[in-house]
Amino acid sequence: MSLHTACRLFQKEVVLKLTGSQILLECLRLEGVETVFGYPGGAVINIYDDLFSSSIKHILTRHEQAAVHAADGYARATGEVGVVIATSGPGATNTVTGIATAYMDSIPMVIITGQVPTALIGNDAFQEADICGITRPCTKHNYLVQDIRDLPRMIKEAFYIARTGRPGPVLIDLPKDIQVASMSFSYPETVNMRSYKPTVAGNDRQIGKAAQMILKAQRPVLYVGGGACLANVSPELLQLAEVLQIPVTTTLMAMAAFPGNHALSLGMLGMHGTYFANMAVTECDLLIAVGARFDDRVTGRIDAFAKKAKIIQFDIDPTSISKIVRVDLPVVGDLKSVLTVLLEKLRALPQEIEGLIEQTSDWRQALAGWKKTHPMTYKASDSVIKPQYVIEKISQLTANDAIITTEVGQHQMWTAQFYGFCQPRTFLTSGGLGTMGYGLPAALGAQIAFPQRQVIDISGDGSFQMNSQELATLVQYRLPVKIAILNNNFLGMVRQWQQLFFEKRYSQTCLELPIDFVKLAEAYGATGLRTERVDEVESTIQQALATQGPVLMEFKVSREENVMPMVPAGKGIHEMVLAS
Amino acid sequence: MKHTISVLVENEFGVLARVSGLFSGRGFNIESLSVAPTLDPDTSRMTIVTRGDDRILEQINKQLNKLISTIKVVDFTGEHYVERELALIKVTAESDSRAEVLRIVDIFRGKVVDVTPRSFTIEVTGAPDKIDAVLELLTPMGIKEIVRSGPVVIGRGSKGVTG
Numbered sequence: 212m213s214l215h216t217a218c219r220l221f222q223k224e225v226v227l228k229l230t231g232s233q234i235l236l237e238c239l240r241l242e243g244v245e246t247v248f249g250y251p252g253g254a255v256i257n258i259y260d261d262l263f264s265s266s267i268k269h270i271l272t273r274h275e276q277a278a279v280h281a282a283d284g285y286a287r288a289t290g291e292v293g294v295v296i297a298t299s300g301p302g303a304t305n306t307v308t309g310i311a312t313a314y315m316d317s318i319p320m321v322i323i324t325g326q327v328p329t330a331l332i333g334n335d336a337f338q339e340a341d342i343c344g345i346t347r348p349c350t351k352h353n354y355l356v357q358d359i360r361d362l363p364r365m366i367k368e369a370f371y372i373a374r375t376g377r378p379g380p381v382l383i384d385l386p387k388d389i390q391v392a393s394m395s396f397s398y399p400e401t402v403n404m405r406s407y408k409p410t411v412a413g414n415d416r417q418i419g420k421a422a423q424m425i426l427k428a429q430r431p432v433l434y435v436g437g438g439a440c441l442a443n444v445s446p447e448l449l450q451l452a453e454v455l456q457i458p459v460t461t462t463l464m465a466m467a468a469f470p471g472n473h474a475l476s477l478g479m480l481g482m483h484g485t486y487f488a489n490m491a492v493t494e495c496d497l498l499i500a501v502g503a504r505f506d507d508r509v510t511g512r513i514d515a516f517a518k519k520a521k522i523i524q525f526d527i528d529p530t531s532i533s534k535i536v537r538v539d540l541p542v543v544g545d546l547k548s549v550l551t552v553l554l555e556k557l558r559a560l561p562q563e564i565e566g567l568i569e570q571t572s573d574w575r576q577a578l579a580g581w582k583k584t585h586p587m588t589y590k591a592s593d594s595v596i597k598p599q600y601v602i603e604k605i606s607q608l609t610a611n612d613a614i615i616t617t618e619v620g621q622h623q624m625w626t627a628q629f630y631g632f633c634q635p636r637t638f639l640t641s642g643g644l645g646t647m648g649y650g651l652p653a654a655l656g657a658q659i660a661f662p663q664r665q666v667i668d669i670s671g672d673g674s675f676q677m678n679s680q681e682l683a684t685l686v687q688y689r690l691p692v693k694i695a696i697l698n699n700n701f702l703g704m705v706r707q708w709q710q711l712f713f714e715k716r717y718s719q720t721c722l723e724l725p726i727d728f729v730k731l732a733e734a735y736g737a738t739g740l741r742t743e744r745v746d747e748v749e750s751t752i753q754q755a756l757a758t759q760g761p762v763l764m765e766f767k768v769s770r771e772e773n774v775m776p777m778v779p780a781g782k783g784i785h786e787m788v789l790a791s
Numbered sequence: 792m793k794h795t796i797s798v799l800v801e802n803e804f805g806v807l808a809r810v811s812g813l814f815s816g817r818g819f820n821i822e823s824l825s826v827a828p829t830l831d832p833d834t835s836r837m838t839i840v841t842r843g844d845d846r847i848l849e850q851i852n853k854q855l856n857k858l859i860s861t862i863k864v865v866d867f868t869g870e871h872y873v874e875r876e877l878a879l880i881k882v883t884a885e886s887d888s889r890a891e892v893l894r895i896v897d898i899f900r901g902k903v904v905d906v907t908p909r910s911f912t913i914e915v916t917g918a919p920d921k922i923d924a925v926l927e928l929l930t931p932m933g934i935k936e937i938v939r940s941g942p943v944v945i946g947r948g949s950k951g952v953t954g
Contacts, residue, residue, distance in 0.1 A: 343805060348816045352859040355804055372859060406801055406862045530853040533846070 231359050231390040232258040235323065236265050238366040241398050244294050246270060246285065246659055248278040252298020254325025254338060257390040259296075270659060270688060273680040275302050277652035279309020279322065280678070284653030286318050287639045288614055289660045290443065292373050293320040299327055300338030303384075304345065308646060310380050311349040315643025316464060317441055319378035321369050322350075328388040329357060343384050351379030359392045364399055371402040376409030377528040378441055410527065413544030413552065421499075421523050421540055422556045426563045428497035430574040431457045434480065437464030437642065438502015438526060442546035445469065445635040448501065450554055456568045457499070458578055460488040462509055463623075464642040465502070467632035472611070477578065478587060481509040482778045483624045486585035486789065487578055489778070492517050493785040494577075500524040502546050505535040506643070515783025525549050585789070587628055589775075596745050598622060598697040598768040601752075602629040605667060605695060608752050613665040614657045616640065616650040618674025621703035624774040626669045648677025651694065655681055658690045665693070665756065672698040673722060682735040685761040693755050694763045696728055699770045707773045711788075712780075732763035743767035793822070794848055795840050795874065795944050797952060798855055799863040802828055802835040806860045810837060813858065819843065819851050823941030834862060838943045863952065871947040877914070877940040878922045879904070883933030884911045892932055899925045910935060918942070 229237060235258060239247065246268045251259040262269050272278040275297045282293030293313075297306050303324040313320050327336040343355045352372050354365045362385075369381040425431060439448055439461075445468050452459050452475045459469045460477040469476055480488040492498060498520040503509070510516040513536060522538040524531070525546060532541040542549055557564060589599040602625050605613075611631050616639040617623040623640055632638050639657060641649040654668040675696050685692050706720040729739030738758050742751045748766065755762040776787040800806050807826060814821045822840040829836050841851060848866065855864045884892045889911075896903060896913050899921065905912035915925050919942055926937070946952060 344808065347805065347809060347812050353805075357804065404859075407859050528857070530850065530857050532853075534850060537846075 227395040228393045229396040230257070230261075230393045231356075231362055231385065232261045234359070234362050234394075234396050235366065235385065235390075236261050236267060237396060238363055238398060239267060239294060242292070242366075242370045244292070247294040247296055248272060248281045248285070248656065249296030250275045250278055250298065250302060252302045252325060252338070254299035254302075254327060254387050255296055255323075255390075257387070258323070258325070258385075269296075270655075270684065272652060272655070272684050274678065275305035276309050276648070277655075277678050277681045277684070279306045279320070280312065280646075280649050280652035281656035281659070282320055283309060283313045283318050283649075284616060284639050284656030285660045286313075286320055286656075287440075287653070288636055288657040290636065291319075292370055293318070293656065295320065295322045297322070297324050298338065299325045299342075300340045302338075303340050303342035307345060307349065308644075310346055310382065312641050312644045312646040312649060313380040314349045314351070316437060316641065317378050318380065319373040320380040321366075321373055322380060322382045324382060324384050325390070326355070326384045326386040329386045330388070332386065342382065346382050349380075350382050351377075353382040353384065355384045356386065356389050359389050359394050362389065363396065367399050368402055368404060372407065376407075377438075410529075410543050411545045411548055413525070413542045413549035415552065417540065417542045418549060418552050419556060421525075421542055422553060422560075424497060424521060424523060424540060425455065425457075425499065425557070426560065426567050428567070429570055430495045431455075431497040431499060431571060432477075432491045432495040433457050433459040433499045433501060434492065434503050435459055435461045435465045435468055435501045436503025437462065438546055439465050439468040440635055442502060442527070443635065444501075444546045444550050447547070447550040447554060449473075451550060454554070454557065455564060456571060456575065458491060458575065460484070460491060462503055462506070462642070463627050463640060466627050467635050467638040470633045471631040472633060479627050481506075481784060482511065483628065483774050483776065484778075484784070485587050485628075486776055486787065487581040489776075489784040489787055490581055491578055493519070493783070495520045498522045500526070500538070501550070502526060504531045507535075510535065511778045511782055511784040511786075515785065592769065593745055595769045596743065596748060596766050598699070598766070598772055599625050599629050600745070601695060601697060601748055601766050601768065602626055602669065604748050604752055605669070606630045608749070608756060609665055609667070613637065613667050614639065614654075614661065616654040616657065616666070616668045618650040618668075618670045618677070619645045619647045620671050620674055621707065621772070621774050622669055622671045622674075622697045624704075625697075628774075647674040650674065651678050651681045651692075652684075654692045654694075655684055655690055658692050659688070666691075667693045667695060670694060670696045671703060672696055672700060672726065672728075673702040675728075676726070679731065682732060682737055682761065682763070686736040689760060691759060692761050694761070695752075696763065696765045697768045698728065698765050699768050699772070700725065701770060703772075704774070706771070710771070710773070711777075728763055728765040732761075737761040737763055739763050739765070741765040741767070792844070792868070793840065793842050794866055794868045795838065795872075795942065796851070796855070797865045797867065797944060798837040798839060798861060799829070799952065800835050800837065800858075801860045801862065802833050803860060806835065807837075809858050809860055810839075810855070813854055814841070814851075817850070817854060819847065823939075825941040825943055838941070840942060865946075865952050867944050867946065872944045873947060874918050874942045874944045875916055876919050876922055876942040877916050878925070879938045880913045880915065880926070880929060880934060881936040882911055882913060882929050883909065883935060885909055888932050892929065895925065895928045901925065
């Protein structure tokens with residue numbers, strides 16, 4: 212070999228060899244990742260060093276939990292995989308609530324955690340935590356990288372698993388010695404996993420049977436869940452409802468999947484659902500579940516749920532089928548594919564569709580009647596700000612077009628009841644896990660994804676304080692998120708339960724210390740606005756929307772307002788209490 | 792009702808924890824679990840004995856399939872299969888009972904695998920109810936220690952369970 216050849220080979224070798232952390236960033240780039248959310252630390256310092264000169268944008272939150280919620284908000288708003296980097300030990304354990312939140316709502320995410328060097332694993336090293344063990348029950352899958360040669364394949368698989376089938380978070384635990392080791396890099400082009408092959412197409416015969424069942428129905432209802440958002444089937448859903456004239460009720464997770472102002476919309480069902488949605492489910496003879504999992508907040512007492520109905524369930528996850536309620540016809544598959552085939556089959560039967568529309572006209576009239584006699588409403592007031600009024604005003608002033616996030620509690624339910632969502636992926640809320648502190652970081656993530664759109668976090672004073680430090684992140688990155696705190700100085704939802712079921716013994720639910728939220732916003736360099744006057748609500752919102760940069764609005768609202776209607780625990784959803 | 796399930800899994804880091812964690816996390820019952828690699832060292836086969844009604848078993852089956860590391864799940868209930876368990880039993884055997892213990896071992900085609908002046912250690916294989924029967928007869932002799940492997944099963948006939 213000539214010296215020249217040897218040099219060339221040597222150079223080639225140098226060029227192709229990458230360290231573990233370089234490989235990670237290169238893989239992220241190849242997966243199309245533009246933004247990651249995270250927080251540095253000792254066990255990821257090499258990754259952060261490479262990030263310093265990388266084209267990937269890194270958003271520094273003020274807490275790892277917020278980084279995960281931000282990536283989650285980014286994922287919900289875009290449909291892309293959200294990516295997080297956190298260090299080992301406490302950095303990793305801080306991500307757990309965020310990961311569990313994403314897991315319960317099936318949000319595609321990849322979380323990279325640093326880990327102590329492989330030789331130290333199991334020795335109680337500084338900032339060591341068994342994060343694979345801890346997150347096993349709240350991730351779709353997780354990986355501990357023990358050999359750098361596995362790294363590209365594991366990253367490829369992680370993204371594939373996160374975004375296919377029923378989506379979910381996948382964690383990769385990357386020990387420090389693997390980050391600094393090096394090897395020649397090539398990214399696998401395809402994923403080859405004999406043990407993971409999600410179903411896409413639904414069984415054609417089952418879909419045919421579903422079409423026949425639908426055409427025979429007298430009192431059908433579409434019951435739509437979060438899966439419809441994840442599968443981006445709002446257009447198919449709208450067609451299905453309109454072509455067949457079938458009314459639609461949505462879960463909290465699917466509020467934005469079907470336009471709330473549509474004549475066929477029944478709004479939300481369940482514990483705080485509308486009277487007419489809950490009565491529709493109770494009285495229907497065919498319930499068509501689309502990407503919904505019969506959560507206990509939806510069904511109330513199981514043996515009273517849709518007991519006059521036959522049930523068709525469309526879902527990508529076989530474990531969701533007949534888990535809670537026995538269904539008559541299951542169809543497993545990707546909703547996009549399944550609903551497209553279903554529509555094709557139905558459209559081939561125009562006469563039968565006409566028949567269906569005719570035989571269901573009484574049903575639609577009955578529902579319209581219930582809508583008139585029992586509308587979703589609240590008692591207005593001139594003297595004190597009603598929280599529902601604030602949400603109605605935000606809805607009007609943003610023309611139902613903002614991306615709304617919420618925390619968890621009363622304000623979350625009022626937002627679902629009164630905002631009137633019209634566009635998919637505009638309502639980001641923690642439905643399954645019910646995580647207070649989700650809304651602000653999720654809004655941050657959504658605003659990163661859509662810098663030009665209006666993003667608003669509707670919050671309570673309790674929830675807001677669970678991640679209020681993210682005001683700093685908003686200001687640092689000049690993110691014009693608007694925050695509306697409905698301040699009642701209570702942990703309102705728990706207080707409501709204590710009022711109704713525990714003889715008003717308000718144990719630990721009164722947040723007695725009055726926080727000056729305006730000063731808090733100003734301390735971070737954001738704008739703070741406050742009002743306790745009903746006639747200033749509109750102008751406050753207008754002023755906030757017109758102000759550049761992040762704005763926190765504090766509305767001092769009626770303190771003991773309750774979320775109504777309400778289905779008490781253990782009751783059927785037709786047994787709702789309409790007013791307190 | 793009792794069910795015996797075979798689970799073929801990728802033989803990788805944490806796979807046993809994934810399966811056992813699934814059972815504990817969802818409140819499913821495990822009566823026994825045995826696991827070892829198959830002919831292909833990249834896969835392991837678990838045999839799990841569990842109990843539950845049809846609805847629970849449907850969930851167990853689906854949830855096991857949902858694990859990313861699971862290649863195949865077979866519930867042998869209602870199938871023809873061979874089931875075997877191994878037990879090692881340390882039983883008191885002093886001069887007056889030594890002959891009786893040996894007789895019992897012989898009846899069940901067991902083997903004595905360790906002897907001391909005061910004890911025998913016996914190896915017995917068979918279906919779990921056979922092991923139960925041996926134990927019942929040996930208990931009056933004084934059992935010092937027992938270890939059971941939990942059953943493993945394989946289907947009858949020429950068809951094999953593979954990935």
